Amino acid sequence: MLELHNVTIGQQIRSLSLTVNSGQLASIVGPQGSGKTTLLRAVVGLIAVDSGHICIDGELLTPKSAPYFRRQMAYVPQHLLVPEWYDKVSADYLSLLGKAIESGKPLLIVDEPSQPLSAEAQQAVDQMLRQAAQRGAAVLVVNPRITDNQVRL
Amino acid sequence: MSIVFLILLLGLLSWKGYLAWKRGRNTYVRDREQYQSLWEYLVVNGATEREARKPFLARALTRAFMPLMRQWRFWVVVGVLVVLTALTACAQNTDYVEVRTTQKATALQRYAYKAWYSESYRIPLAVSWYLTKEHTYGRNQRKQQTFQPDPDIRNAVTTYDYMQSGYDRGHMCPAGDNKWSQQALEQTFYLTNICPQNHNLNKNDWNDLEQLCRQWARKYGKIYIVCGPVLRGSNHKQIGPRQRRITVPEAFYKVVLRLGKNPTAIGFVYDNKGQSQPMREAVCTVDEIERLTGLDFFSALDDKTESRIESHSSLADW
Numbered sequence: 001m002l003e004l005h006n007v008t009i010g011q012q013i014r015s016l017s018l019t020v021n022s023g024q025l026a027s028i029v030g031p032q033g034s035g036k037t038t039l040l041r042a043v044v045g046l047i048a049v050d051s052g053h054i055c056i057d058g059e060l061l062t063p064k065s066a067p068y069f070r071r072q073m074a075y076v077p078q079h080l081l082v083p084e085w086y087d088k089v090s091a092d093y094l095s096l097l098g099k100a101i102e103s104g105k106p107l108l109i110v111d112e113p114s115q116p117l118s119a120e121a122q123q124a125v126d127q128m129l130r131q132a133a134q135r136g137a138a139v140l141v142v143n144p145r146i147t148d149n150q151v152r153l
Numbered sequence: 154m155s156i157v158f159l160i161l162l163l164g165l166l167s168w169k170g171y172l173a174w175k176r177g178r179n180t181y182v183r184d185r186e187q188y189q190s191l192w193e194y195l196v197v198n199g200a201t202e203r204e205a206r207k208p209f210l211a212r213a214l215t216r217a218f219m220p221l222m223r224q225w226r227f228w229v230v231v232g233v234l235v236v237l238t239a240l241t242a243c244a245q246n247t248d249y250v251e252v253r254t255t256q257k258a259t260a261l262q263r264y265a266y267k268a269w270y271s272e273s274y275r276i277p278l279a280v281s282w283y284l285t286k287e288h289t290y291g292r293n294q295r296k297q298q299t300f301q302p303d304p305d306i307r308n309a310v311t312t313y314d315y316m317q318s319g320y321d322r323g324h325m326c327p328a329g330d331n332k333w334s335q336q337a338l339e340q341t342f343y344l345t346n347i348c349p350q351n352h353n354l355n356k357n358d359w360n361d362l363e364q365l366c367r368q369w370a371r372k373y374g375k376i377y378i379v380c381g382p383v384l385r386g387s388n389h390k391q392i393g394p395r396q397r398r399i400t401v402p403e404a405f406y407k408v409v410l411r412l413g414k415n416p417t418a419i420g421f422v423y424d425n426k427g428q429s430q431p432m433r434e435a436v437c438t439v440d441e442i443e444r445l446t447g448l449d450f451f452s453a454l455d456d457k458t459e460s461r462i463e464s465h466s467s468l469a470d471w
Binding site: 044045046067070071073074075077079080081082083085086088089096100103105109 | 184187188190191193194195196197198199201202208212
């Protein structure tokens with residue numbers, strides 16, 4: 001589903017390759033400032049990679065072609081600032097994640113929340129992510145508690 | 154006057170519009186900066202850029218125009234200016250074929266011309282119309298037409314009153330300018346549009362002038378024409394039966410106006426006689442004709458333009 005080949009972005013991510021297949025749950029871990037969010041933003045096409053390439057279903061993703069690929073992606077950002085005059089989206093991490101999983105898109109890109117979650121919320125998140133992967137979605141997540149397929153930056 | 158109100162109105166609207174635009178633009182730029190994460194979230198989760206821009210634009214529009222809605226004083230001023238513009242625009246006289254008469258005359262509004270008919274002389278003092286390029290073409294034939302007494306005039310002149318007089322029934326507004334409409338053509342045969350005219354003048358010099366006017370209409374698109382009799386002195390020749398004496402004018406005038414970038418007028422006076430009169434010598438200024446007839450032409454023009462074009466007359470300008 002999602003493949004990264006020798007991706008280099010700035011100073012933080014150097015020649016990284018990884019593959020996430022459908023039904024697979026992959027987790028990126030690393031200390032603060034190691035480029036986890038940057039990598040996710042590159043995968044959804046918000047920023048360009050300096051070298052290497054990102055493929056989705058074997059097709060090259062570029063910032064210009066990203067809108068076509070985003071139709072099959074759901075993205076949960078690290079933090080979302082929602083103005084009081086916009087009521088279609090809630091800023092709550094759990095509800096954003098729920099919405100992303102409900103959308104049924106085959107590729108989920110989930111960043112970790114900027115505010116630490118409570119223990120129950122953490123459990124709920126982990127469970128939701130696992131369920132999504134079981135249903136056949138490819139899930140790339142920043143989450144230190146998921147250890148199945150871990151990529152360390 | 155109307156232009157002043159219009160400028161004020163446009164000025165006010167563009168100033169308020171500029172402020173609203175600035176307000177809206179600032180809101181949009183600030184929101185996009187502050188809520189970049191929302192924009193990214195929307196874009197990445199399947200919204201096109203256009204769709205993602207929508208909430209920001211809606212917000213900017215609201216911020217731009219809502220304050221304007223609450224400014225009732227502004228809307229009152231706009232309303233007053235609109236009303237004033239409309240009223241002054243309607244009140245402005247744009248009737249270039251209006252003729253002001255000092256003598257007693259009955260104003261007659263016909264389909265294609267206006268006439269100021271003197272019931273004491275039994276001839277029109279002035280007949281005015283505009284002629285366009287399109288009006289110079291037409292299929293209606295004057296041959297089938299007969300001269301008719303005007304139905305709006307009591308004791309109206311009949312075609313028999315001209316018989317044996319030695320004078321032609323000379324059209325003021327010519328049939329040739331009205332072939333585009335059967336009704337217009339018929340009405341030129343009302344005897345309130347007719348003056349006793351020397352046969353040679355009618356057939357030659359006056360006819361040449363009418364044809365020249367049609368050429369000008371084709372050249373300039375639209376021209377305004379006023380013509381009528383010149384009555385010199387106080388004793389005039391008369392024709393017709395005792396109960397309907399018709400005054401024979403000493404001469405005829407015709408004034409022509411064209412508007413556009415460079416408004417120009419020209420006047421002609423032809424004596425009511427059979428000898429040929431070169432057009433060059435018949436040319437005179439509109440001012441002179443106003444002096445001869447006591448009429449005031451083209452009063453709808455602004456005074457500066459009117460006095461400029463009425464004091465100068467030259468065939469070279471046409």
